[in-house]
Amino acid sequence: MKLGIVGLPNVGKSTLFNAITKAGAESANYPFCTIEPNVGIVSVPDERLDMLAKMYNPEKITPTVIEFVDIAGLVKGASKGEGLGNKFLSHIREVDAIVHVVRCFEDGNIVHVDGSIGPKRDVETINLELIFADIEMLERRIDRTRKMMKSGDKKFQSELEVFEAIKSHLESGKPARSLAFDHEQQQIADQLFLITSKPVLYAANVSENDLSELAGNRFLSELNEVASSEASEVMVICAKIEEEIAQLAEEEKADFLEAMGLEESGLDKLVKASYKILGLISFLTAGPQEVRAWTIIKGTKAPQAAGKIHSDFERGFIRAEIVSYNDLMNCGSYNAAKEKGLVRSEGKEYVMQDGDVTLFRFNV
Numbered sequence: 365m366k367l368g369i370v371g372l373p374n375v376g377k378s379t380l381f382n383a384i385t386k387a388g389a390e391s392a393n394y395p396f397c398t399i400e401p402n403v404g405i406v407s408v409p410d411e412r413l414d415m416l417a418k419m420y421n422p423e424k425i426t427p428t429v430i431e432f433v434d435i436a437g438l439v440k441g442a443s444k445g446e447g448l449g450n451k452f453l454s455h456i457r458e459v460d461a462i463v464h465v466v467r468c469f470e471d472g473n474i475v476h477v478d479g480s481i482g483p484k485r486d487v488e489t490i491n492l493e494l495i496f497a498d499i500e501m502l503e504r505r506i507d508r509t510r511k512m513m514k515s516g517d518k519k520f521q522s523e524l525e526v527f528e529a530i531k532s533h534l535e536s537g538k539p540a541r542s543l544a545f546d547h548e549q550q551q552i553a554d555q556l557f558l559i560t561s562k563p564v565l566y567a568a569n570v571s572e573n574d575l576s577e578l579a580g581n582r583f584l585s586e587l588n589e590v591a592s593s594e595a596s597e598v599m600v601i602c603a604k605i606e607e608e609i610a611q612l613a614e615e616e617k618a619d620f621l622e623a624m625g626l627e628e629s630g631l632d633k634l635v636k637a638s639y640k641i642l643g644l645i646s647f648l649t650a651g652p653q654e655v656r657a658w659t660i661i662k663g664t665k666a667p668q669a670a671g672k673i674h675s676d677f678e679r680g681f682i683r684a685e686i687v688s689y690n691d692l693m694n695c696g697s698y699n700a701a702k703e704k705g706l707v708r709s710e711g712k713e714y715v716m717q718d719g720d721v722t723l724f725r726f727n728v
């Protein structure tokens with residue numbers, strides 16, 4: 365799962381991205397992260413892994429990870445090829461969701477591209493570029509569909525209706541994600557892979573001083589208003605502090621957070637919020653060798669979840685032995701849970717739940 369970090373220049377994207385790479389997951393475990401400099405990988409915080417580790421004393425603990433891509437270069441006019449223009453847009457098409465960093469801090473030494481702090485204006489500037497890019501793509505698609513309609517196939521007529529509806533929505537300055545469709549129309553819309561239909565999380569980058577006193581922050585309320593108009597969420601971070609936290613050792617980190625009056629780091633909050641907007645959950649595997657979390661999309665069935673571990677597990681899937689994390693903890697051990705009948709045997713149609721501690725049985 366990949367999230368793209370976007371935002372105007374000088375809003376704190378690189379600062380946040382540095383925090384992500386510094387806090388980064390051990391790269392040896394994730395060979396795919398040795399790749400490009402604009403890709404950072406962080407572990408998804410999950411205290412259940414620590415609790416399971418106490419029970420199993422495993423050789424290693426492996427959290428699941430999430431990938432962030434720093435997508436720099438979005439400026440006014442990007443959809444027309446200004447700045448990094450098209451290169452930027454192709455990166456953003458590849459991500460599953462967008463973290464849109466919005467400057468909510470004042471600092472006379474750091475210029476704002478438009479001269480003043482204005483979260484609503486900034487969000488609209490970026491969103492408009494993305495909307496323009498979608499319109500351009502959609503227009504080409506509509507042309508093609510019109511040609512296909514000559515074949516007489518009714519399917520193209522319904523496609524065209526959906527496409528036109530999206531186009532006029534976009535032309536009114538709104539992102540595709542704020543348009544509601546019925547199931548069938550949604551399936552048609554999904555084929556378009558529009559940038560503005562990706563889920564967005566707005567990250568309000570507030571100043572160090574404002575972090576502990578958010579009530580009455582006018583920049584934040586302005587951003588909240590824009591976000592709620594399209595049913596997106598806002599989370600507050602201070603990129604500068606995150607960068608400092610990311611450099612600390614684990615023990616120091618807790619002290620630092622406590623001194624700041626914070627419960628968890630903004631980065632941890634960001635990762636959890638991203639998980640939520642992407643509709644992701646984790647199932648867990650536990651044994652003396654390894655305690656591990658695995659990411660799946662909500663609604664994934666047991667065989668496909670098994671396939672996350674190994675394709676052989678999916679192909680030869682027989683059943684899954686599952687105990688929920690809470691049941692396991694309440695019983696104190698796997699055997700105790702088994703005696704109480706809390707270890708269930710689930711088949712091919714079972715829909716995995718968050719925190720399922722799972723053992724897959726399969727044929728080789």
Ligand code: GDP
Nearest residue numbers: 373374375376377378379474570571602603604
């Ligand atoms: P980008 O162009 O969006 O990647 O922005 P940068 O991350 O390079 O940040 C631009 C400038 O703003 C840098 O000098 C940062 O140190 C500064 N900056 C970023 N986040 C904060 C913040 O939360 N508070 C303050 N005071 N400065 C920040």
